[in-house]
Amino acid sequence: MKNRLDAYSSSSFSFNITIKYLVALGLIAALSFAGFLGLYHFIKITKTYYAVINDSGRQRMLSQRIALLSRHIIHEKGAGGQKKMRQQLLEAATHMEKIQSQLTRNVVSQAARAIYFSAPAFLDSHVRRYVEAAKALADEPANKLVSGNPHKDMIETESYKLLQLLDNLVDIYQKESEESVQYTLPLAGFTLVIIMLVLLVEGLFIFRPTINRLQTEALQLLESKKALSEAQRISRAGSWGWNIANNDFYWSDEAFLLYGRKPGEIEPTLDIFLESIHADDRDMVLKAMREALARNEPFDIEHRVYGPDSVNRIVRAQGEVTLRDETGKPVRMVGSVHDITERARAEKALQERNKYIKLLQEIAVKANEAQDTEEVLRFCVKKICDLTEWPIGHVYAFSGDSRDELIPMNIWHTKDEKQFNIFHAITMKTSFNRGAGLPGRVLLSGKPAWIVDVTKDPNFPRAKLAKNIGVKAGVAFPVLAGESVEAVLEFFSPESFEPDEDMLGVLQQVGIQIGRIIERKHAAEALSKSKEALEERVKEATGELMAANEHLRIEIAERKRSDEFLRESEERLTRILETITEGIYFVNQEGRITFVNAAAEKIFGISRKELFKMTYSDFKWKVTKPNGKPLGENDLPFAIIKKSGKPVHGLEFTYERLDGNRVIVSINAAPLRDSSGAFLGMVAVQSDITEKKALENQLYQAQKLESIGQLAAGVAHEINTPIQYVGDNTKFLQTAFEDIVVLLEKHGQLMAALKSGVATDEIIKDVEIAAKERDMEYLLEEAPKAIKQSLTGVDRVADIVRAMKEFSHPGAKEKTPTDINKAIENTITVTKNEWKYVAEMKTDFDNTLPLTPCLPGDFNQVILNLITNAAYAISEVVDRDGAKGVIEIKTRRNGNNVEIRVSDTGTGVPENVRHKIFDPFFTTKDVGKGTGQGLAISRSVIADKHGGSITFETEDGKGTTFIVRLPL
Numbered sequence: 001m002k003n004r005l006d007a008y009s010s011s012s013f014s015f016n017i018t019i020k021y022l023v024a025l026g027l028i029a030a031l032s033f034a035g036f037l038g039l040y041h042f043i044k045i046t047k048t049y050y051a052v053i054n055d056s057g058r059q060r061m062l063s064q065r066i067a068l069l070s071r072h073i074i075h076e077k078g079a080g081g082q083k084k085m086r087q088q089l090l091e092a093a094t095h096m097e098k099i100q101s102q103l104t105r106n107v108v109s110q111a112a113r114a115i116y117f118s119a120p121a122f123l124d125s126h127v128r129r130y131v132e133a134a135k136a137l138a139d140e141p142a143n144k145l146v147s148g149n150p151h152k153d154m155i156e157t158e159s160y161k162l163l164q165l166l167d168n169l170v171d172i173y174q175k176e177s178e179e180s181v182q183y184t185l186p187l188a189g190f191t192l193v194i195i196m197l198v199l200l201v202e203g204l205f206i207f208r209p210t211i212n213r214l215q216t217e218a219l220q221l222l223e224s225k226k227a228l229s230e231a232q233r234i235s236r237a238g239s240w241g242w243n244i245a246n247n248d249f250y251w252s253d254e255a256f257l258l259y260g261r262k263p264g265e266i267e268p269t270l271d272i273f274l275e276s277i278h279a280d281d282r283d284m285v286l287k288a289m290r291e292a293l294a295r296n297e298p299f300d301i302e303h304r305v306y307g308p309d310s311v312n313r314i315v316r317a318q319g320e321v322t323l324r325d326e327t328g329k330p331v332r333m334v335g336s337v338h339d340i341t342e343r344a345r346a347e348k349a350l351q352e353r354n355k356y357i358k359l360l361q362e363i364a365v366k367a368n369e370a371q372d373t374e375e376v377l378r379f380c381v382k383k384i385c386d387l388t389e390w391p392i393g394h395v396y397a398f399s400g401d402s403r404d405e406l407i408p409m410n411i412w413h414t415k416d417e418k419q420f421n422i423f424h425a426i427t428m429k430t431s432f433n434r435g436a437g438l439p440g441r442v443l444l445s446g447k448p449a450w451i452v453d454v455t456k457d458p459n460f461p462r463a464k465l466a467k468n469i470g471v472k473a474g475v476a477f478p479v480l481a482g483e484s485v486e487a488v489l490e491f492f493s494p495e496s497f498e499p500d501e502d503m504l505g506v507l508q509q510v511g512i513q514i515g516r517i518i519e520r521k522h523a524a525e526a527l528s529k530s531k532e533a534l535e536e537r538v539k540e541a542t543g544e545l546m547a548a549n550e551h552l553r554i555e556i557a558e559r560k561r562s563d564e565f566l567r568e569s570e571e572r573l574t575r576i577l578e579t580i581t582e583g584i585y586f587v588n589q590e591g592r593i594t595f596v597n598a599a600a601e602k603i604f605g606i607s608r609k610e611l612f613k614m615t616y617s618d619f620k621w622k623v624t625k626p627n628g629k630p631l632g633e634n635d636l637p638f639a640i641i642k643k644s645g646k647p648v649h650g651l652e653f654t655y656e657r658l659d660g661n662r663v664i665v666s667i668n669a670a671p672l673r674d675s676s677g678a679f680l681g682m683v684a685v686q687s688d689i690t691e692k693k694a695l696e697n698q699l700y701q702a703q704k705l706e707s708i709g710q711l712a713a714g715v716a717h718e719i720n721t722p723i724q725y726v727g728d729n730t731k732f733l734q735t736a737f738e739d740i741v742v743l744l745e746k747h748g749q750l751m752a753a754l755k756s757g758v759a760t761d762e763i764i765k766d767v768e769i770a771a772k773e774r775d776m777e778y779l780l781e782e783a784p785k786a787i788k789q790s791l792t793g794v795d796r797v798a799d800i801v802r803a804m805k806e807f808s809h810p811g812a813k814e815k816t817p818t819d820i821n822k823a824i825e826n827t828i829t830v831t832k833n834e835w836k837y838v839a840e841m842k843t844d845f846d847n848t849l850p851l852t853p854c855l856p857g858d859f860n861q862v863i864l865n866l867i868t869n870a871a872y873a874i875s876e877v878v879d880r881d882g883a884k885g886v887i888e889i890k891t892r893r894n895g896n897n898v899e900i901r902v903s904d905t906g907t908g909v910p911e912n913v914r915h916k917i918f919d920p921f922f923t924t925k926d927v928g929k930g931t932g933q934g935l936a937i938s939r940s941v942i943a944d945k946h947g948g949s950i951t952f953e954t955e956d957g958k959g960t961t962f963i964v965r966l967p968l
Helices: 002-075 079-106 110-117 123-139 150-235 253-258 270-275 279-295 341-369 373-388 421-427 437-445 463-469 501-579 598-604 637-644 690-756 761-773 776-807 820-830 856-881 911-916 934-945
Strands: 237-243 248-251 299-306 312-324 330-339 392-398 405-414 449-451 473-481 484-493 583-588 593-596 648-656 662-673 679-688 816-818 839-844 852-854 885-894 897-904 949-955 959-967
Touching: 002 079, 002 123, 002 150, 079 123, 123 150, 237 253, 248 253, 248 270, 253 330, 270 279, 279 299, 279 312, 279 330, 312 341, 341 373, 341 501, 373 392, 373 405, 373 484, 373 501, 405 421, 405 437, 421 463, 437 449, 437 473, 437 484, 473 501, 484 501, 583 598, 593 598, 598 679, 637 648, 637 662, 637 679, 662 690, 690 761, 690 776, 816 856, 820 839, 820 856, 820 885, 820 897, 839 856, 852 856, 852 959, 856 885, 856 897, 856 934, 856 959, 934 949, 934 959
Parallel strands: 839 885
Antiparallel strands: 237 248, 237 330, 299 312, 312 330, 392 405, 392 484, 449 473, 473 484, 583 593, 583 679, 648 662, 662 679, 816 852, 885 897, 897 959, 949 959
């Protein structure tokens, strides 16, 4: 009764809603149609207005263009220019005429028609006359394109009036468009308000009750679906449905996951369902479903699933037909699917474990009963092959006393002797050393080994044979007697299998069980030998006791000789340490000096007695860096080694001895440790390199003098050229001055004759001849040029001298802020004679570089070395190819460094000498052309004196780039 009341209530509710909805819909449709008619009328008129406004604007622009072209074509004298303007004038007129036709068709306003066709405006007539005049002007011959042309005058006369009429037309349409908007907008607003009121009533009395009811039912359905989905997720069970008539399939979210797909990933079908089932189980599932359809009975089966996620699962599938048509034909089948993978695997693992336990029990009994090792091995090989269903089993053992080579034993089990007879024959001829093949691998590790596919294993010598007879998986395990491998059992299968840890564990235990027989055999043999040995030992015991006394006497004598040898060795070592010219001293873990040889005592300038009282942190030390800067306690070798635990090499310090003398030392030191690795102190070897440093400085000065000497000829040549033409010009001016003096004397004589009134034609002619002979016009023209060239030459000499002066900056002990770009420019100038014949010089300077702290003279020397090296490298290419190369110098700021790159297009540095390029006295130049000191000194200057770096990049046949980095 309740169900019928619910149905009646639902039906009545639906009928009332439908009637109210249709009434509201009709009212909205009527109002919308009325609004549409008004809006359509408004849009149509507005579209026409805007078309006229747009076309009027285009007419205005074209009329201005025609007026402009009519003025320009009169003044254009070139035939090509006139032709182009005629074409443009004709195109503008034609376009204006076309737009005029469109305007006359679109004119609907009475006010606008009055402007177009009525007096006094007659806009249409004005436009047509204007267009005709433009066309006529475009067709005029060139001789009539002059000022006063009637067509041009008519265009200029009509232009302003035409623009004014077009503006009036636009004003009319804009005004009428605004009036149309004022009329249409209230109508549209009123219609919209009525529609909104109708929609509000419809929403309150029709849709709101409907939506509330639908929301309630949807929430109830959603909660039910959510609860069902959670239940399926927790129980790892999914549901499915099959509409047999149209072959539609349905999977729940959990069913998607069980079949290896994401929920909703695809639209499930019967084919997709079958593809998700393991190929070996597919026929079984189809058979169960067909029987359920035919017999009207449910099915309940277990099968494997292998979906797109590549995960193997085992599921329990249940289903039955829930709906048939009137003929009894099945229409719908539904069912469920449960994930039973873990349970199935556990059951299978339990079965396997039981088989393994039984195997171990049988082998243990056999091992305890049998006395012969081979008997047990044959039994084990057969049992393992029967258990695993692997068709091949074989045993390898040692030959004699050798423990490094396994040879095959004639202990086999083969399921098909005919199929594997070749494998049997080859194996019986194959032996293995440790690590070789499957048996050797087991011998090396002492553990079972598993190969998934022996045909693909590079360490399986029988791989080709295995491939031919269809062998793939292989496993082997050792027979262990204690820790020793006594034999190796190997087994093979025609299928590939991943390692089975349970099986490997069982085989390990089998090997141990077999090993116990060998252990018992070894124990019996050892017992027999022990008995014989004991008897022999008893016989020898007395003799050994007597010999022991004699041995003790000899050992005491040997001990005395050893003590004497040790004392002599210590004295010899002390003498060696005392005579070594290098200073050697030991420091304990507290930093106290415990040993000093004579050389170290001399270097320190302090007696040993005083040194043994001092530590590394003693205030008496006066230690600085070689450049005189203070040295912190943490920079001393002992502090560095104690902190890092690693040796130090080539540290250089300056000691100020008590007598005031300063010595420069180089120190190599290493930590001392006891047998457990604990830090005991430091041993240091120091050398007095004061004289060496002085010699290096002398060598640097000599190399610098060599460079300056090398540059002298080049600089002299550079100065000689401007000096030569300064001299030539000066001689020319001297001769010119002498001619001018002679001419001035002649003029003086003429002036005196004129003043005295005795000027004759002969005197005047003499002056004219003198002026003509000395060619005053030539002198007046060439003398200023000669003076200018001389001044240019003087400036060039001054530039070279200034660059040489700045290049030869006196050596400074302290760094000074330096303009790096200017320093490089000076060096380029003084080295010009070195590179100008073989290369072009390119510079790319960063003008924003700050002043860089450096030693200017030393830095100039480095740049000189790099430029001369680049010029030499390029000269080898020039000698071969003839074409000049390029030297390019760039400066950039790179973080907190200034980077200078000197690149050349020379031969590059050969790979076999790149590691020696900074070595002293190493050079690739010909004999007599280089000392091999340039790059060694350059690296010393940049790295030691400036704390920077110098590196290079090179490519054979392409060139080399040296990179210098100086810290800011």
